Amino acid sequence: MDPRFTTTRWSVVLSAGAARTPASADALETLCRAYWYPLYAYARRWGRSPDDAQDVVQGFFARLLENGALGAADPGRGRFRSFLLTSFRNFITNESARASARKRGGGVSVLSIDAARPEERYALEPVTDETPDRLFLRSWALALLRTVLGRLRAAYADQGKEALFERLEPFIVGAGDGSYGDAAEATGLTAGALRVTVHRLRRRYRDTLREEVAQTLSERGDEVPEAAIRDEISELLAALGGRPA
Amino acid sequence: MTTETTMDTKSSGAPTSNDRPDVATSPSDDRRAPDPEAAPPRDGEIRRCGRCDADLPEDGPDGICPRCLLAAGLDDDLPISPGRFVAPSVDELAALFPQFEIERLIGRGGMGAVYRAHHRKLERVVALKILPPEVAADPTLAARFVRVAKAMGRLAHPGIATIHDFGEAGPYCYLVLELVESLNLRELMDRDLSASRTFDIMLAVCDALDYAHRHDVVHRDVKPENIIVDDHSRVKLVDFGLAKILEGGGPELTATRHALGTPHYMAPEQLEQPESVDHRADVFSVGVILYEMLTGQLPIGRFPPPSRRRSVSRRVDEIVLRALERDPADRWGSIAEVRALIQDVQDQGKPSPWRSTPTVDPIADLTDEAAQARSDRIGWVILLTSELGVVAFFLPWFHGPVDGRLAARSGWDLDHWMILGQALPNWIVLLLAGIPGGLAAAGLRRSIVVRWWVPLIPSVLGCVFVFAATATLIGRDGTLQVGPVLCFACFVAQAWAASALRKLDLRLSLGGLWAMVFLFGTLAAVAAAIAS
Secondary structure: OOOOOOOOHHHHHHHHOOOOOOOHHHHHHHHHHHHHHHHHHHHHHHOOOHHHHHHHHHHHHHHHHOOOOOOOOOOOOOOOHHHHHHHHHHHHHHHHHHHHHHHHHHHHOOOOOOHHHHHHOOOOOOOOOOOOHHHHHHHHHHHHHHHHHHHHHHHHHHHOOOHHHHHHHHHHHHHOOOOHHHHHHHHHHHHHHHHHHHHHHHHHHHHHHHHHHHEEOOEOOEOOHOOOOOHHHHHHHOOOOOOOO | OOOHHHHHHHHHHHOOHHHHHOOOOOOOOOOOOOOOOOOOOOOOOOEEEEOOOOEEEOOOOHHHHHHHHHHHHOOOOOOOOOOOOOOOOOHHHHHHHHOOEEEEEEEEEOOEEEEEEEEEOEEEEEEEEEHHHHHHHOOHHHHHHHHHHHHHHOOOOOOOOOOEEEEOOOOOOOOOOOOOOOOHHHHHHHOEEEEEHHHHHHHHHHHHHHHHHHHHOOOOOHHHEEEEOOOOOOOOEEOOOOHHHHHHHHHHOOOOOOOOOHHHHOOOHHOOOHHHHOHHHHHHHHHHHHHHHOOOOOOOOOOHHHHHHHOOOHHHHHHHHHHHHOOOHHHOOHHHHHHHHHHHHHHHOOOOOOOOOOOOOOOOOOOHHHHHHHHHHHHHHHHHHHHHHHHHHHHHHHOOOHHHHHHHHHOOOOHHOOOOHHOOOOHHHHHHHHHHHHHHHHHHHHHOOOOOOOOOOOOHHHHHHHHHHHHHOOOOOHOHHHHHHHHHHHHHHHHHHHHHOOOOHHHHHHHHHHHHHHHHHHHHHHHHHHHH
């Protein structure tokens, strides 16, 4: 892993600022694509109807992607996650913005949210008294992990090893020694080779995760420090609740 | 490593709009192997992760516990380069080290693996540290290893783990070290440490570092895991200078080390210009640890000064913030300087009677006990001396001949005044004075915390009554003028003694006790006067 993430997507977006470049637009869109669902869940938890939530998310992204709306982004903040939630919060509490959301979002689909059937996913959210903010964080963590696993899978698939990935994916979190035997049999690898493969997978997973996290962070003209990445991961980990791992 | 994992971020991380990002993997179409340790899902039952016991969310990624997934991203023990350094098994080592009986692996980190081993001939239990095989393989690193090991050998300090031997065995460079089996500072920090204990520990760390720096050895990797602390706040630093071996050992090894290690405690120049690192890098690490010990958090990003998060002196802020300066030239010049400043704060932090919050944990540790016993002894000596002084001052009136003329002239004079004195034998007075102090010292010391002004009331009242009582007498007979002065001096001494006894409690009210004695004495005198 190269620990230096100098130009992360978020830093590209931030450094472009109001003067948008194709690269910054692309970076912003990529980020939005990965993390739109947490916003949807947030809006739903605030009591928006499914349609309304979709509209408001679409409207928000339309505004964000069309005119940048990054004047308010404080580069010092360094986190896309904070920026996104804060701007979205402002957006939905601002009545006029909401009206314009209806106007824009009604017609324009910036992201193909409809195809993704967000409501099916939202139906799976635990019915708890979780606050919108907490749900946002939790959804964010899950969206991040999906992106990471998706990238890993794609990388293995590129090498024609998707089946291997499917089989070994659960080992990322460190399976007990007993299950190595079955997996070795299933993959046709020797126990030693399997171990090495699993190690490699775990390492790649970890590096990809850290890189994906780094993509949402930015240090002013500086590389994102390892510590910031760890902090972000820890925060998301805390948001997932449960007993400490 | 870089080439293997760095993918085109734009294409791989950005699915096109028609491949339905994220959402594609709903549990219903998840045909992947289930998490081998998770309980099999049953309808209507909440699934739990077999590892962390957290509820598995239904929309979790690929059915794997998201908590464990995230935690895996934080796992520093994960061997990053399995082809190169996986901690060797006990059996493998046993073949390489016939002189040792290798017991078990006791630690693993960026710098290698540590085993508990029994030296067969010396019959001594030692720590056997195995470095990654790259070190032995690379002549530059191997030479550096020898230099570092020799430098460690020159260090003989109770705060530094001793090196017994070093060398090469098979593919590994190894060190035989003093085995220190106690909690490390990381484990200790999980408990709440008092500010006083924190300073004690950091003073000991500074002692060891200062010693090493004076011998031109920089630790370079001071972090809580490398500080072993025993019950008496004695510390042992381990892994002295080892970081230097891997520094500049090629980009891969450095990256490995940084990825494995904990960069939070490293000074910026250690990452940026490892060749320019000097003792001030350790100053930085000490700053980070001190901050973390006091606040429970790492000084990352925009962090508040320690005093904003914990009731410590502003001077601590200065110590920490200056230690954490990015530019080494702006930091404290030496560990000795830091040590002196911490010592200052520690001394200042010793309790004063005007502090309502105790600076020391109610559940004091042994070191605090020793300091407590010392200040207790001083306190008691002064307290008893002052009590004796008061009693001695009045003794002549207790036993001396009463001035007949004064007695005859009015009811205000000495024999009435001394009714109390005569009624109460001196030893009772002495006992009365001692009882509250004794009680306080015995049991109340650790449980009573009084607002600073509470003990002032009886003390002030005491002084007022002493003055009032004696002033009455001054008009009659000039000889008593020294009385108030001496009494006042005694009260001051008592207050001081109480502060030396470290906690605010009943002892300060000894002034109040005397006030009561004088109050009743005066009342008795007045009553006698009226009666006559």
